[in-house]
Amino acid sequence: MRKIVHRHLGKVVAGAGLAVAGTAVMVGITLPGTAGANESGGSDGSAAAAAQQAGQGAVKPGVVEQAPAEGKKGTGSDPLTDDETKRVEQLALTKQMFSAGENVEGRRGPERLSVDLAEPDANELDATDAPRRADVTFYDYRDDTLVTRTVNLDTGKVEQTTSRTGVQPPLSHDENVEALKVLIADPLGAGLKADFKDATGTELTDPEQQLLLNSAVYRATPGAQPAALDKCGEHRCVRLFPKVRNGPWIDARSLIVDLSARKVVKLGS
Secondary structure (H helix, E strand, O other): OHHHHHHHOOOOOOOOOOOOOOOOOOOOOOOOOOOOOOOOOOHHHHHHHHHHHOOOOOOOOOOOOOOOOOOOOOOOOOOOOHHHHHHHHHHHOOHHHHHHOEOOOOOEOOEEEEEEEOOOOHHHOOOOOOOOEEEEEEEEOOOOEEEEEEEEOOOOOEEEEEEEEOOOOOOOHHHHHHHHHHHHHOHHHHHHHHHHHHHHOOOOOOHHHHEEEEEEEOOOOOOOOOHHHOOEOOEOEEEEEEEEOOOOEOOOOOEEEEOOOOEEEEOOO
């Protein structure tokens, strides 16, 4: 792996296996009154400068206004407020779910993935007083189940609960961090640590602070990976695309982390 990384160090690795790419675009902007500022001015330039000094066509400086204070409750299709998000998280997670569930670190309580404003019911699309609802999504590592609970923000009641297996939404930040910790602790992570040290001169000890993490859910493809990855899709498996902060990408595409089994497998092995 170390030779592979060195070949790509400092570059964005492109290809079918890489789901993340970055593109930087330089945009030239001409500010009022700055064009031709270093050129020797003619009569037209002098007239324009005099007119600007006289206040004709002058552009007023921009004013940065403070964002309005966020209310405790939103209305209609407004995004969820911080207060609403905290409230629905508490309402959606029952004591029974917390006691029986397991998060990505193996602790009690399912892993919360997202909190989103729910779409109104079909018969409420034109209603002006349709209730606001939120979908709270959890992943329970105890039995690899995706649980979504719909909470009515007006009544505080959980109106619907769905549980599904084999469904793998994008990974959360906490899951990415844990996947990298599992990789670093595994013998297969030695190359990643060595490449990080070569790129920075320091040891990789705090992945959350030292790396920028992107990832993609990995699913089993018959005949395309070791048998050890056959459960990916049923299990929560991740392919990481780590990038040194203010530095290069590190190619770790050949390593798959099975978060459900807490093991690392190399493709093609």
